[in-house]
Amino acid sequence: MAIYSRFIKIIAVPAAFTMLLVGCGDSTDYVATVDGEKILQTELDEALRSQYGAEMLNTLIDNKIIELEAKKEDITVSDDAIKAEYDELVESYGGEDALQETLDANGLTKDSVQDNIRMYLLTKNVIANSIDISDEELKQYFEENKDDYGQQEQVAASHIFLEDEATAKEVEAKLKAGEDFAELAKTYSIDTDTSEDGGDLGYISRGQMDEQFEEAAFALEKDEVSGVVQSAEGYHIIKVTGKVPAEEAVFEDVKDEVYETLLESRINEEYSTWLTEKQEQYKITKK
Known part of the structure; x- marks a missing residue:
């Protein structure tokens, strides 16, 4: 268990x-x-x-x-x-x-x-x-799992998702002519989950989206709009509205979180042995 x-x-x-x-x-x-x-x-x-x-x-x-x-x-x-x-x-x-x-x-x-x-x-x-965890153990665990505690690079992105390249090029031309990105997303995007919100995807980290999509999105500056990006799913035009840079974790800032994670791991490891030892200390009878 x-x-x-x-x-x-x-x-x-x-x-x-x-x-x-x-x-x-x-x-x-x-x-x-x-x-x-x-x-x-x-x-x-x-x-x-x-x-x-x-x-x-x-x-x-x-x-x-x-x-x-x-x-x-x-x-x-x-x-x-x-x-x-x-x-x-x-x-x-x-x-x-x-x-x-x-x-x-x-x-x-x-x-x-x-x-x-x-x-x-x-x-x-x-x-x-019954579990003691030393500072040395905490620091070692932190160093081995530092990426889990740092801030990953993120971008806030919106997209207009299109099924065919011809429509994508048409929408791209409208954007270059000065039409509003959010309104075009409502009109043209086939992503029904985001179209009514102007194509807003929120903040994304690497590994969440298609590789081609991410490569284009993370290369954009804030408020910059991409050209037509082809992914495995279709065609996208991407707008980046915010960026969060990667930030390495500092041990003292996350020490308590590291302790809880390591404690939980140790409890899971020791539970069965602990319970078996306790069962031997009690007189247990079943009718």
């Missing part, structure tokens, strides 16, 4: 399954009928138990070990920490509604996700308490 940062892995297990381990549902309850023939709650319980029971029980045992270890070391998780992680999860799904739709589809609730977050953070904090 890995410890996940910045997102919570949602497993599509019906929420009702959590009740099975305490033996809910009597033999007369039913959950559906087919032509009057009942599918009993006990049948559903048994099917879910046989498919997920061992895995879920082992997870609950592991969680209990973590909670007991946290109690020994007086480690807790604050409501603010849970909220911050939940807010990141919401953002990663594109908003509260999109996340709720996923939860509903999997029979989960906001409360169950927040409980999941609490356990994830508790696990992370308990294991982190």
